[in-house]
Amino acid sequence: DAKTTQPNSMESNEEEPVHLPCNHSTISGTDYIHWYRQLPSQGPEYVIHGLTSNVNNRMASLAIAEDRKSSTLILHRATLRDAAVYYCILRDDSGGSNYKLTFGKGTLLTVNP
Amino acid sequence: GAVVSQHPSRVICKSGTSVKIECRSLDFQATTMFWYRQFPKQSLMLMATSNEGSKATYEQGVEKDKFLINHASLTLSTLTVTSAHPEDSSFYICSARDFGAEQYFGPGTRLTVT
Numbered sequence: 001d002a003k004t005t006q007p008n009s010m011e012s013n014e015e016e017p018v019h020l021p022c023n024h025s026t027i028s029g030t031d032y033i034h035w036y037r038q039l040p041s042q043g044p045e046y047v048i049h050g051l052t053s054n055v056n057n058r059m060a061s062l063a064i065a066e067d068r069k070s071s072t073l074i075l076h077r078a079t080l081r082d083a084a085v086y087y088c089i090l091r092d093d094s095g096g097s098n099y100k101l102t103f104g105k106g107t108l109l110t111v112n113p
Numbered sequence: 114g115a116v117v118s119q120h121p122s123r124v125i126c127k128s129g130t131s132v133k134i135e136c137r138s139l140d141f142q143a144t145t146m147f148w149y150r151q152f153p154k155q156s157l158m159l160m161a162t163s164n165e166g167s168k169a170t171y172e173q174g175v176e177k178d179k180f181l182i183n184h185a186s187l188t189l190s191t192l193t194v195t196s197a198h199p200e201d202s203s204f205y206i207c208s209a210r211d212f213g214a215e216q217y218f219g220p221g222t223r224l225t226v227t
Contacts, residue, residue, distance in 0.1 A: 036218075043117075043206045043218035044157065087156070098145050098164070099214050103157040 004088045009108040012078045020073040020107055022088030027068050030094040034101065035062065035073050037084040044087065044103075047073065083111045115141045117209050119219035126197055126226055133193045134222045136207030142187035143209035147216070148180070151204040163190055197226040 005023040012018040024033065035047040048055055048062045050071075055062040061074040075082055087106040091099060116139040126132045136146060145164050149157040161177075163169040163184035171177045181193040190209075194201055202225050208218040 038157075041204070041221070041223075043119075043208070043221045045218065046215070093214055098162050098170075099210055099216065100147060100159060100162055101208075101216060102159060103149075105156050 004090060004104050006086070006088055006104065006107045008105065009110065011110045011112065012075075013112050014080060015077050018075040018078045018082070018109065018111075020075075020086050020088075020109065021070065022072070023070045024088070024090055025069045027090055028092070030092050031090040032093045033062065033064060033068075033071050034089045034091050035060070036087045036089065036101070036103075037082075038087070038106070039084045047086070049091075078109075078111045080111050080113060083109055085109070115139075115209075115211065115215070115217040117143075117207065117217045117219040119205075119207055119222050121222060122220065123223045124225070126224070128198055128226055129196055131193055131195045132197055132224060133191055134205055134207075134224070136190045136192070136209065136219055138188045138209040138211075138217070141209075141211045141217075143190075144187065144212055145210040146184055146190040147208045147210075148182060148190075148192050149206045149208070151206060151221075157206060160192075194224065197224070199226045202226045 034049040036044040038044045050062045063072045085106040120135045148160045151157045161169045161171045169182035184190040206221045210216045
């Protein structure tokens with residue numbers, strides 16, 4: 001599986017933007033970049049995903065480098081409820097792998113009031 | 114949005130007994146379900162992938178005779194931990210994929226083996 005590298009932890013202040021980086025230098029052409037987050041004692045929650053172009057949804061934005069070797073998840077205004085572990089995952093969407101997700105260690109985001 | 118439930122949310126069992134965890138997709142049909150295990154302060158580890166009506170595919174190092182997975186319908190998969198031991202105590206999470214590529218996670222089941 002293609003691997004990702006994320007900082008172990010990041011800290012932000014409430015109502016400020018947060019940029020969570022992810023490096024994935026070995027990404028292949030069929031890999032989509034997925035972001036999930038996990039609050040304590042809960043199952044992961046889908047945040048956003050993309051292939052090549054930047055993506056926006058109601059939760060976040062995803063900025064993907066032109067060479068696709070890195071990406072950044074952007075939370076435009078962090079709230080205390082955004083405190084979670086954020087996982088950047090590459091998923092082979094060619095269908096051969098059943099679309100399984102392999103989780104790395106993720107980034108623990110702390111949001112200060 | 115798509116909802117996945119797990120039952121029970123917490124279970125305590127004695128060493129040597131078996132425990133079954135259910136995973137249900139409530140408002141969609143799941144062609145594939147996945148089972149993960151998560152130890153404290155660690156990431157999720159994929160245990161197995163199951164397709165409806167087929168045998169589960171286990172990840173390397175996961176004992177298929179200890180962790181029995183049944184995916185009998187498009188909305189239900191079960192994980193049975195047989196002859197549980199304290200080291201099996203963990204947070205078990207399932208996810209379900211619909212006919213597209215989206216995957217939805219359950220809230221998890223906390224298993225404690227005493």
